[in-house]
Amino acid sequence: MIHQERHQHLRIELASPEQIRSWAERTLPNGEIVGRVTKPYTLHYKTHKPEKDGLFCERIFGPIKSGICACGKYQGIENKKEYSRFCEQCGVEFIDSRVRRYQMGYIQLACPVTHVWYLKRLPSYIANLLAKPLKELESLVYCDLFLARPVSNKPVLLKLRGLFKYEDQSWREIFPRFFSPRGFEAFRNREIATGGDAIKKQLTNLDLQIIMNCAYTEWIKLAEQESTGNEWEDRKIQRRKDLLVRRIKLAKQFLRTNIKPEWMVLSVLPVLPPELRPMIELNEGELITSDLNELYRRVIYRNNTLIDFLARSGSTPGGLVVCQTRLVQEAVDALIDNGIRGQPMRDSHNRPYKSFSDVIEGKEGRFRENLLGKRVDYSGRSVIVVGPSLPLHQCGLPREMAIELFQAFVIRGLIGRRLAPNLRAAKSMIQNKEPIVWKVLQEVMRGHPVLLNRAPTLHRLGIQAFQPILIGGRAIRLHPLVCVGFNADLDGDQMAVHIPLSLEAQAEARLLMLSHTNLLSPATGDPVSVPSQDMLLGLYILTIENHQGIYGNRENLPKSNCSYRSKVSSKKIPYFYGYDNVVGVREQKKISLHSPLWLRWGTNLRVITSRNREKPIEVQYDPLGTSSQIYEHYQLVRNKEEKIFGIYVCTTVGRVIFNQQIEEAIQGTLKASRHRDRPLPAVII
Structure with missing residues (x-):
């Protein structure tokens, strides 16, 4: 957690080996430095107490019970005297047991181990920076191939170049005759590398600024090329340009955050606090443990075996050391992300172990379940x-x-309006659901x-x-x-x-x-x-018209409304003079939703037809000299001077209702915008 400008925020990034050690190491009052986990043990099988230097060690992670050391001595944690805060017999401090929720440990790996997230996750950051195929790097990480001259700026004895297999090492039977065991080991480490060590040496030799410049220069050349006309070649060039852009962004991010690429290879493995990977004792005396403990144990077992092999390097076959290096890499991979390379590690019941990635990712992971979803x-x-x-x-x-x-706002409102004398009376009114409570609640919610x-x-x-x-x-x-x-x-x-x-x-x-x-x-x-789905279907049903159009007759009207049918029997389609008239007749159920009708419209209506000159279907003349020209979708009423003084459009009740709602919504929006744009009143200071 980083405090910057009084704001707390969490930053997730790569950590250096020194930073990982600083998380775990602490100095006891007697000057001893603790924090390194060296034994794969958890609890003693008889006493069920944590083993020393193990995964639950009280010296490293703190006491199980506050103020009680591993010996059973008790000392109050409020005592601030320096000599009384530490048990000289077992080395456990008299501190609060809650320290086991955040105190970490670490494992010093015998060989560098590549972080599987940055190797196997797509896009592969290591493959992007080294500009090498992912399969080639995987073979190198898991010791299937060896890399000659991992450090290019030093003189070498062997004339090997690039990658080769272990069987191709004909020199390993000749050169030991000319070197001492230690000298041959130093010679081999400088000339030949495999596993995470080979990746780390290549990443250490990288110059990120040169990578950015070279990638940018190549991208400029590709961008200036004209299209070849071959779709396959154009796609190939575009993929190369995208790869160069990702490489530039990645190198720029490393430079901006001051992170070194070799930190993607682990030499120090952090150990989570014990409370985050608990081991619980059941009533029958059985112990259930987190899968992380089993994965940590496997890492420590294999790492200690590799340490023993390296200590006896003169008598240990080289192939055995290489095989054990691969086992350490696979154990760390299973701890970080089990199953990312294929078959996951399983327990005795053939159940895959739940790795660190499984703990933090997904809907039930640590972030979404416990941090974001609490x-x-x-x-x-x-x-x-x-x-x-x-x-x-x-x-x-x-x-x-x-x-x-x-509730808090309602209580303040009740007390502020003198409806309740104190807090207890206000809560009592809320529990009894008195009518005045709902009125106060509505006032509070209004703004x-x-x-x-x-x-x-x-x-x-x-x-x-x-x-x-x-x-x-x-x-x-x-x-x-x-x-x-x-x-x-x-x-x-x-x-x-x-x-x-x-x-x-x-x-x-x-x-x-x-x-x-x-x-x-x-x-x-x-x-x-x-609008989508049922809303569109509802609007379609509302605005659909009778397929007969203006040729519909009074048979479209409901049979129960005989009085209305007699009024409009002389006309095939009824006439209306406004929205309210149509809605009123519809509410009285005197006309159906899809029946055609003539609705009087304003004379400023601009008629747009699909044909340049549409001829009227029928022309009706009135004895007073007025005429009505009836078209398929509208009719024009003219006076003696042939001036239009009335327009009727052919529509349905559903379309009238829809149009009325649209107009009301537009008017409401315009009214709200005018109110919002109104200038603020002047303030006298």
Whole structure:
């Protein structure tokens, strides 16, 4: 955790071997430095106490019980005297046992081990920096191949170049005759390398600035080339350009963060605190342990074996050392990411071990389950259902949830209005659900937005602000158009509600996070709140017209409305003079939703037809001199002077309702924009 400018943030990056040791090493009061785990043991099989220098050692990770050492002596942790904070017999400090949740250890590896994340994960950072094929590097890491001249700027005796197999080492039977055992070992380490050591030496010799310059120069040459006309060659050039761009970005990132590439090869392996990989004793005396402990034990066993082989290098065959180096690499791979190379390591029940990657990744991992998904105050969770009658910026909040979320604000409102004398009386009124409580709650909610979030929050629209309103039931009501931004379905999805507390958070929610201000995708600019599925089907059914058009007759009218049928029997299609007239007749069920009708329109209507000169279907003349020219979709009413003084459009009740809603929405938007653009009143200071 880094404190920078009074803000705490977490930075995840590569750590140097010295930094890993600094996490684990600490000096005891007697001057002894502890932190290195050297034994693969956990608990003693008889006493069930941690083994010394093992994976649960109390000297390294702290006491199991606060103030009690491994010997059983007790000393109060509040005693600040230097000599009393340490047991000279067992070497355990008298400190709080909670230190075992964050105190780390480390394993000093006998050989460098390549970090499998940076080798096997795509894109491979090591392959990108070294500009070599991934398969070739894998063969080198797992000791299938050897690398000659790993350090190119030193003189060599062998004339070997590049990679070769172990069987090709004809020199290994000749040169030992001219060197002592130690001298031959030093000669072989300088001339020949394999495993993680070969990768580390190559990464150490890299000059990142030169890599950036060379990659940029090559990219410029490829960009200046004209298209060859061959699709395969053009794709090949484009892939090469993309690879060069990734290499430049990677080298630039290493330089910017002051990270050395050789840190991708581990020489010191950190050991997690014991409380994060516990071993629990059951009632029957059996012990259950985390899989990480078994994987750590395997690493320590193989590492100690390799240390013994290297200590007896004169009598140990070279092939055995190479094989053990590969086993150490595979053990560390299984600890970091089990199964990334194929078949995972399994226990006696043929169950794959759960590695460090399995612990932290996924929905049930450490980050999403314990850090991002933990419960917080002033928040709730419920199922979402559709609320089509809600405006886009509102959400329906159940009364039971709202009174809990806004309880602190309601209590302050009750006391401030002198409706309750103290805190206890206000809580009693809320528990009894007195009517005045709901009025105060509505006043509080009127100016207080809430935040709705649906996991996983993959982009900015995963959390938006809404103006809450009180509703019955226990589900959150949401406008269907905002579900696209949340990637939510109305089939049982749950959403979380959060209350912004500070004035800054409320202002940010109201100005930047309200749903009607997030209508476009921030990534692509495409509209997000678009109708789909059942909304489109409903609009289609609402605006569909009778296929007979103006040729429809009174048989389209409901049979039960005989009085209305007699009124319009002289006309095949009824005439209306406004929206309200149409809606009123529809509410009286005197006309069906899809029946055609003539609606009077303003004379400023501009008629656009598909044909240049559309002839009227029928022309009707009135005794007073007026005439009506009836077309397929409209009719024009003219006076004696042939001037148009009336226009009727052929439409349906459903289209009238749809058009009325569109007009009201546009007028509301214009009214809101005029209110928003109104100049602020002057303030006298």
